[in-house]
Amino acid sequence: MSQPATETTFDWLPLPALLLDVRGRPVAGNRRFGECFPDACRDDGLAGLPSWLEKLPEELAARVALPGQPVSLQLPVADPVLACRLPDEAGGGWLLLLPDENVRFTPASDADITTLLEGLPDPVCVIEAKTLRIVHANQVFREAFAEKGDPIGCTCHEITHDSVFPCADARGHCAVRRAIGTGQRARAEHVHPDDVCGERFFEAIAQPLAGSGGRVDKVLYCLRDVTEARRSREEIRQLSNYDPLTGLPNRVLFVKRLGTVLERASLERSRVAVMFLDLDRFKSINDTLGHNIGDMLLLGMSGRLGECLRRVDVVARVGGDEFVVILPDLKAEGEAEAVAERCLARLAEAFDIEGQEVFSTVSIGLAYFPDDGQDEESLLKNAEFAMYQAKEKGRNTWQRFSLETNAGAVERLVLETGLRHALERQEIFLHFQPQVRTVDGVWVGAEALCRWRHPYLGQVPPVKFIPVAEECGLITEIGAWVLAEACRQGVAWQRQGLPALHIGINLSARQFATPGLVESVESILRQTGIDPRLVELELTESMLMDDAAGAAELLHRLRRLGVRLAIDDFGTGYSSLSYLKHFPIDRVKIDRSFIKDLETDPDSAAIAGAIIAMSHSLGLAVVAEGVETEGQLAFLRERGCDEIQGYYFGKPMSAEDFSACLRRQMAAADRI
Ligand SMILES: Nc1nc2c(ncn2[C@@H]2O[C@@H]3COP(=O)(O)O[C@H]4[C@@H](O)[C@H](n5cnc6c(=O)[nH]c(N)nc65)O[C@@H]4COP(=O)(O)O[C@H]3[C@H]2O)c(=O)[nH]1
Incomplete structure (x- = not known):
């Protein structure tokens, strides 16, 4: 085929265009085509063209067109493709104009979709944009929602959520509707009720599918069950922030919470107390009655401690037999001392553990923000120090932090208590x-x-x-x-x-x-x-x-x-x-x-x-x-x-x- 006289125009056409020979086989692409399909345009000609162009000869053979008269082709791209018969003087053949640089594909036939979906390991369905009804679903999807019967024709929210309203994640986002509205892929995390484990978590991905007019008319909706991954994530978070025995925050989380409380308190100029509680002679309870009883005593203690506190107070277990409490926003003088008194009395009551009466008491240290310390570490340290002072005073009592003390005896207590955990804490x-x-x-x-x-x-x-x-x-x-x-x-x-x-x-x-x-x-x-x-x-x-x-x-x-x-x-x-x-x-x-x-x-x-x-x-x-x-x-x-x-x-x-x-x-x- 001789080069057409319009070569320069062809090259500068703003749309991707292809020259085809009389049989509809691509011969050359213009500059824009080269930009859109850089891999296909080589110095030695065209190669590795999009597979849908393979249908061209077949498609063009069926068309009768006069030279210069454009015909619209049904190719699997979203927008119509125009083909123009070139006059015989120009060598015959065709000029193919592609819609724009973002040539979008329409989904293949229903049969193709079904085959494609069946190959996917996750529950996937295709939803009609206008009605939100499911038009295709793979076997995994059908099995996942088997109890709802055949999903075809039902709305996605009926099937996945048992709801007449479109589904939404915690932030009110519905991935399907977002994909329809924006034409962009959307993601959301959904909770679906589950008979066996209460609820299951799904990552939902909605991929818009454009129809022949370029508008989104369907959405490919993929669900991935992320329940296990979420549970392991939650377990890790729980382990790193919470004490496994009592479920209370551990030292790490406590220090974070205390930091937040102190930040607010310094803005509001309010008072906060940190209360450090240590069980008296817990070691001997553990040694004589066994670790099981010891654990149950700690559990009982943590429960009773909760009863003595306000809703805003934060309680944590920071060591074997050590609990700490943040008492924020103290209004009246002596409020924290009153809480300490209440704890002493309640915790000293007998515990009935497996039919045994177990008695234990605690020693409590109090340190105030801002008077006794201005940051998390010094408040915690001083409350602990005050707790040793309480032990020194004969145990089962509270003590406010003070520097005037029997330093030698307290130091010994500090060392002894610290040593008890030193090996396990790798100190x-x-x-x-x-x-x-x-x-x-x-x-x-x-x-x-x-x-x-x-x-x-x-x-x-x-x-x-x-x-x-x-x-x-x-x-x-x-x-x-x-x-x-x-x-x-x-x-x-x-x-x-x-x-x-x-x-x-x-x-x-x-x-x-x-x-x-x-x-x-x-x-x-x-x-x-x-x-x-x-x-x-x-x-x-x-x-x-x-x-x-x-x-x-x-x-x-x-x-x-x-x-x-x-x-x-x-x-x-x-x-x-x-x-x-x-x-x-x-x-x-x-x-x-x-x-x-x-x-x-x-x-x-x-x-x-x-x-x-x-x-x-x-x-x-x-x-x-x-x-x-x-x-x-x-x-x-x-x-x-x-x-x-x-x-x-x-x-x-x-x-x-x-x-x-x-x-x-x-x-x-x-x-x-
Ligand atoms: N001024 C001076 N000091 C030097 C010099 N060379 C060594 N030393 C110190 O002398 C101590 C020697 O250990 P020691 O007599 O067994 O005395 C030890 C030992 O009795 C005890 N100790 C240390 N580790 C252990 C242990 O694992 N078990 C037991 N039971 N006792 C230990 O603590 C003691 C003190 O240990 P350290 O403080 O490590 O003190 C060490 C060492 O740092 C020197 O040239 N000049």
Whole structure:
């Protein structure tokens, strides 16, 4: 076919246009066509044209048209397509004018739609725009609403909602009507009643389908059952914001709510109180009556607490036996105190739990906004502090936050209560301090030292919390955790390619006296898979002296597990080396107090020297603790002290820092 004389005009036509040969096969597209179908127009001609153009030859063959006379073609696009016979002088053929750049497709035939819908896994139907009646529905849709009978001819809302009114989501949106109105795809979330689970949630998507006149005459309506996804989302939200036992908000949500209340209170200049409640001696109830009864008591408590509060008050469970309440918008003086009194009285009444009468009381702390704290954290902290003051006053009472207090006793209570949750809240962790071979400075061991990061108090030193843990018996649990964690770390280092280091672990007196220590150590060794010879348990002299025979037997049993034993802080207690030889001890650690004064105090130097010499004569190795200076190191090296521990070589550090330092040491040694 020769190129028509109108080529320039053809190219600049504002509509997409195609030149067809006499048989109706596309030959060239104009510039606009190229813009609309960029993939189809290549330098070497047309290719990959829309499939509906394949019908053209068939369609044109049936048409009788005079040159220059346009005919309208029935192609599956929304707007009419015009074809114009070109005069024979111009080579015959056709000029095809497409409606505009957004060539829209009309749905295929009913049969095509049915096949298409059946292939979809979700309930899908086609709704007539004018009447909102269903004209097609796939099998999944029919099954989903089987009890309603044949959906064809019914309105979509009759079928999906049992309603004579068009359906709508929570915001009043009907996806179908929006799609009809805007000609755009619309989405909504619907709740449909369900006999089995009460209600089911659907994501509804309405896709407008344009008729031959370009107007939306049908809507493709897809429903996706999102009930399960929504439930899991809700479960996650519930778990992260609510306490699973009582269903009350947890600490996270409580702090958010308190933030909102405080924001409003500062705008309105109103008063808010935070009330912190802690059950008195809950641990002993749990221990004696069992966790089930304990749980039910907590449930009962949370219920009764609700009875004592106003509707605007917010109650949350923030710890095992700790509840907090926000009392917003306090009008009268003493209002919060009255609530506290009411709670004390109601909560002290007996609970009937599985036929048992259970009594419990609470201690309550009160802190006011803005007087006792201006933000969530300080109010919560001060209310908790006041609660400890109430405990200190004899429990079953309330106390308003005040700085004048028996600081020591309250601090102890704060520590004890905090320690009860410290392990489960992962506040306890280990640091490691290198133990270095004196002759060449090589790192041969590490002492594991326990650390506690309290949420309010920050890092609490072990000399403060270990004695409290001892007194309240928590040391057994903490000590076992330390032992396991230190062994686990030792194994992890070896797996990372570091040399096998011996790990020093402190045993406290109470731990030493707890029955089952040997079994506990044995099981930890087995579970962690550490070589027992790398584990060194550190004890103090006083632990051995009270019951020497019993201690010796215990030490022998520990020794039989393969672990090493060291005497810590040597020199501060009985300091009888001859006595020590009755025990299966491997090493002696000279206390820091002697090392500190080595260079200035001849007595300290003499004692340290004597300990080293005597220990060696008894076949015991010696470690010096607290070495901070070159001079101390020189002295100890000269006296043949086996190992050194102290800031001179490294402070206690995290396991990651420890391994990084050790690697640097090893690399430096390799270079020498
Ligand atoms: N000024 C100075 N201090 C140095 C130097 N080198 C080491 N230290 C400190 O001396 C203490 C040595 O541990 P310790 O005598 O077993 O004394 C320990 C131990 O008795 C106890 N402790 C720590 N962790 C545990 C544990 O897991 N269980 C038990 N039962 N007690 C622990 O707490 C004590 C104190 O531990 P930390 O505060 O970590 O204090 C550590 C360490 O940081 C130095 O050159 N200069």
